Amino acid sequence: MTVDKHSAPTIEQLIDVVGNSSVGITLTDRTGAVLLHNKAQSVLMDGEGDHLGGRVLVDGVDGLSSLLARLEKAGRFENVRVTYRSADGRQERAAAVNAVATGSGDQTRIHWVSRPELGERLPVSNTSNEDPTSDAATWIRTVNEREHPTLAPTKEHESVLREFYELAPVAIHLIGANGTVMHANPADVALVEYTSSPSEYVGGHIRKIYEDQGLLDDFLARWDEDSPIINFRANFVTRDGAPKPVLIFSTAQASGGNVSNTRCFVFNDPEPQRARDAVSAFGWPA
Numbered sequence: 001m002t003v004d005k006h007s008a009p010t011i012e013q014l015i016d017v018v019g020n021s022s023v024g025i026t027l028t029d030r031t032g033a034v035l036l037h038n039k040a041q042s043v044l045m046d047g048e049g050d051h052l053g054g055r056v057l058v059d060g061v062d063g064l065s066s067l068l069a070r071l072e073k074a075g076r077f078e079n080v081r082v083t084y085r086s087a088d089g090r091q092e093r094a095a096a097v098n099a100v101a102t103g104s105g106d107q108t109r110i111h112w113v114s115r116p117e118l119g120e121r122l123p124v125s126n127t128s129n130e131d132p133t134s135d136a137a138t139w140i141r142t143v144n145e146r147e148h149p150t151l152a153p154t155k156e157h158e159s160v161l162r163e164f165y166e167l168a169p170v171a172i173h174l175i176g177a178n179g180t181v182m183h184a185n186p187a188d189v190a191l192v193e194y195t196s197s198p199s200e201y202v203g204g205h206i207r208k209i210y211e212d213q214g215l216l217d218d219f220l221a222r223w224d225e226d227s228p229i230i231n232f233r234a235n236f237v238t239r240d241g242a243p244k245p246v247l248i249f250s251t252a253q254a255s256g257g258n259v260s261n262t263r264c265f266v267f268n269d270p271e272p273q274r275a276r277d278a279v280s281a282f283g284w285p286a
Contacts, residue, residue: 009174009183013253014161017172017263018153022140022230022249023115024095027160030108032064036153036160039146043139044093044114046086048149067099071110076100076169079270081117096270098169109160113170115249115267121231123222123279136230140251171246171266179205179220182261191246191266193238200239211235211243218279223252233269233277245272 009017018025024041026049028034034049042048063082070077078098085092094117101110120134131137153161165172171188173181184202186195192209194201201208210216215234219227229250236244250264 008162009165011155011158011161013174013183013261014158014165015153015155016253017174018161018164019148020251020253021263021265022143022228022251023113023170023265025164026112026114027164028110028112030068030101030106030110032068032110034151035109036151036157037149038152039148040143041114042149043142043146044084044095044116046084046091046093049151067097068110071099071101078169078268082114084114096267098267100167100169102163102167109163111164111168113168113265115231115247115265118231121233121277122228123218123232140228140230173206173262173264173266175206175262175264177223177260179207181206188266191268192236192244193240197239209236211237212276212278215279228252229264233274235276236266245269245274245276 019038021038021040024044025038026034026041027036037045037049067077067080067082070080076099080097080099081094082097083092083094095114096117098113099110101108103109116135116139118135118139120131120136122134122136122140124131132141165185168185168187171185171191173184173188176182181202181204184198189195189198189201192201207213207216212234219229229248232248234246234248236246238244245268247267247269248264249267250262252262253260
């Protein structure tokens with residue numbers, strides 16, 4: 001595969017990455033009115049934005065007004081815990097939200113990325129049997145089975161999709177079938193501290209940024225299975241060799257039984273002191 005190290009994803013890739021990601025993505029105006037969201041966000045809200053009064057519904061201390069006030073002051077935040085409540089009040093889902101505001105006045109747009117708070121993760125250790133009823137397995141199955149919402153991203157949203165990719169308050173990278181970093185957004189490049197020399201990272205093998213090489217080999221071995229990586233704690237390695245605790249949500253784009261690339265969302269781990277997750281299809285130590 002030939003990779004243009006300096007190119008951005010195509011609009012088709014962006015539509016897939018945003019629309020089919022394993023985390024909730026929402027674009028709102030400065031009041032929180034929903035302009036666009038993906039199917040994972042509709043699972044979190046138990047409904048579509050245009051059926052929920054057009055606004056993101058969250059409860060608790062960090063309700064919508066509090067989040068908007070925080071954004072007005074700081075411009076961005078990450079790993080803020082919220083509770084999404086359905087319109088009828090019967091369903092609640094805990095999530096952690098990253099957000100960034102861009103523009104000013106009536107032209108303000110807010111990009112929100114919400115990861116579900118889960119107790120389990122995927123894939124599981126080779127010493128455990130994968131539980132199809134675990135909250136991680138149930139989450140990704142529910143998202144995959146969800147219909148695209150009315151406000152799902154399309155080619156008409158190209159400008160805001162590219163804005164989201166460039167300004168997203170979360171690291172995003174696309175990995176090709178051969179393990180090459182096809183694309184990485186600015187947050188992803190910064191996460192592993194390659195901002196001053198992105199070409200040392202983008203276009204190279206993803207192996208460079210994984211501390212646990214056995215773990216990465218396991219992930220790559222599952223490629224043909226289209227196996228999701230959900231709520232998985234690992235250490236990346238920065239350019240200067242320092243460990244970077246992260247939380248990974250990654251799924252693959254597949255067509256006709258063939259996987260073309262992953263859509264990886266990587267968060268700063270809010271609990272970096274926790275043990276890293278281990279798994280090895282080959283029985284290697286973590």
